Amino acid sequence: MAEPDVKHRPPMTKTEDVSREGEREQDGEGENKMAPGKTPANQQRGSADQLVQPYTLISLLTSVLFLISSALIVFAAFRNTLTWHLQRFWGASGDFWQAGWDRILDAVGEDPVNFWVFGTVIFTFSVYWILGGIYTVMDIINKPGALRRYKIQPGTNEPVETKRLIKVIGSVVFNQIVVGLPVSYLSYFLMAWRGFPPLRELPTFHWVCAELALHILVEEISFYYSHRLLHSRMFYKHIHKQHHEWTAPISVTAIYCHPVEHIFSNLLPPFLGVFIAGRHVATAYLWFAIAIISTLNAHSGYHWPFFPSPEAHDFHHLKFNQCYGVLGVLDRLHGTDTVFRNSRNYARHLTMLTLVPARELYPDQQPKYKQQKAL
Numbered sequence: 001m002a003e004p005d006v007k008h009r010p011p012m013t014k015t016e017d018v019s020r021e022g023e024r025e026q027d028g029e030g031e032n033k034m035a036p037g038k039t040p041a042n043q044q045r046g047s048a049d050q051l052v053q054p055y056t057l058i059s060l061l062t063s064v065l066f067l068i069s070s071a072l073i074v075f076a077a078f079r080n081t082l083t084w085h086l087q088r089f090w091g092a093s094g095d096f097w098q099a100g101w102d103r104i105l106d107a108v109g110e111d112p113v114n115f116w117v118f119g120t121v122i123f124t125f126s127v128y129w130i131l132g133g134i135y136t137v138m139d140i141i142n143k144p145g146a147l148r149r150y151k152i153q154p155g156t157n158e159p160v161e162t163k164r165l166i167k168v169i170g171s172v173v174f175n176q177i178v179v180g181l182p183v184s185y186l187s188y189f190l191m192a193w194r195g196f197p198p199l200r201e202l203p204t205f206h207w208v209c210a211e212l213a214l215h216i217l218v219e220e221i222s223f224y225y226s227h228r229l230l231h232s233r234m235f236y237k238h239i240h241k242q243h244h245e246w247t248a249p250i251s252v253t254a255i256y257c258h259p260v261e262h263i264f265s266n267l268l269p270p271f272l273g274v275f276i277a278g279r280h281v282a283t284a285y286l287w288f289a290i291a292i293i294s295t296l297n298a299h300s301g302y303h304w305p306f307f308p309s310p311e312a313h314d315f316h317h318l319k320f321n322q323c324y325g326v327l328g329v330l331d332r333l334h335g336t337d338t339v340f341r342n343s344r345n346y347a348r349h350l351t352m353l354t355l356v357p358a359r360e361l362y363p364d365q366q367p368k369y370k371q372q373k374a375l
C-alpha cells in the first residue's frame with residue numbers, strides 16, 4: 001500500500017533533481033562542449049560520479065537526522081501559532097464532523113457489531129469499488145486516450161483482457177465478503193476485549209494525526225516482513241504466486257490474492273495499528289480508506305501528477321524480488337531496492353508536480369556515455 005513514499009529519497013528538492021537530470025543528459029550528449037582543462041575521460045568520470053550517488057546507511061541516517069532536527073527547530077519556532085490556527089480550524093470543522101456522526105448514530109443505533117463488522121465490510125467494499133470501478137471502466141474501454149500517457153508500462157492492458165478481469169473480480173469479492181466478514185467479526189471481539197472508547201465522541205484532531213502516524217509505521221513494518229515471507233520459496237509457490245500473475249497490475253488486482261495472503265498481508269497490517277491504539281471506529285474507517293486508496297493507486301499502472309508515486313510497487317510486480325515495502329524505508333535498510341534504485345523507474349519515483357508524465361520527463365533512453373560504456 002500507499003503509498004506516501006517520497007520521504008525515503010535523498011534530501012534533494014525536485015528542482016535540483018530535475019536540473020541534475022538535465023545535467024546528466026547534457027553531459028552525455030553535448031560531447032563537443034568540453035570544459036577547459038578537462039579531457040573527455042575526466043568529463044565522463046565527472047558525470048558518472050554525479051550519476052552514481054553513494055547511498056550508504058550513514059548518509060541515509062545523516063539525511064534523516066538533518067531533516068528531523070530542521071523540522072523540530074521550525075516546529076518549536078511556530079508551535080504556538082500553528083496550534084492556535086489548527087485548533088481554530090478543527091473547532092469549526094470538528095463540529096461539522098461531530099454533527100454528521102451524531103446523525104449516523106441516530107439513524108443506525110450504537111451497536112458496536114454494526115460498526116466493527118458490517119460497517120467495516122460495507123465501507124471498505126464501497127471505497128474499493130467506487131475508485132476501483134472508475135479504473136476498471138478506463139481499463140475496459142481503453143479511454144480516455146490522453147490519460148494513457150501516464151501508463152507506467154505502456155501497451156499493457158490496453159484494453160484489459162475480459163477473462164482475466166472477471167477472474168480478478170471474483171477473487172476480490174470472495175476475499176472482501178467470504179474472508180472479510182469472519183475476520184471483521186474476529187477483529188470486533190479483539191477490540192471488545194481491548195475496550196472501546198465512547199462511540200458518540202469523535203477523537204480530537206491531534207489524536208487522529210498521531211494515530212494515523214502510528215498506523216503508517218505499523219503497516220510499513222508488518223507489511224514489509226509478511227510480504228517478504230510470502231516470497232520465500234514455499235509460500236510463494238502455494239500462496240503469493242496468484243498475486244504476481246499480473247506483471248503489469250491494474251488497480252483492482254490490489255487484493256487479487258490467495259485468502260491466506262489476504263488475511264495476513266492485506267487485513268492484518270492495517271488492523272494491527274488500530275488494535276494497538278485501541279481507538280475509535282471512525283478513525284479506523286478513515287485509516288482503512290487511506291490504505292485502500294493507496295493500494296489501488298500503487299497497483300493502478302498509472303503514475304498520476306500530484307499523487308504519490310506507484311513506481312516502486314509496479315516495479316515489484318515487474319521484477320518480483322525488489323521493493324517489498326510501502327514507504328520504501330525498510331527496502332532501503334535491507335537493500336531490497338538496489339536494482340530499482342539503479343533503474344530509470346527510480347528517477348521517476350516521485351510525486352510529479354507537473355502535468356508532464358514521468359516517462360516523458362525521464363525517458364528510457366540512456367545518455368550516450370552510458371551506452372558507450374555498455375559496449
Ligand SMILES: [Zn+2]
Pocket residue numbers: 227231240244316320
Ligand atoms: Zn510480492
Ligand SMILES: [Zn+2]
Pocket residue numbers: 243249254299313317
Ligand atoms: Zn501487489
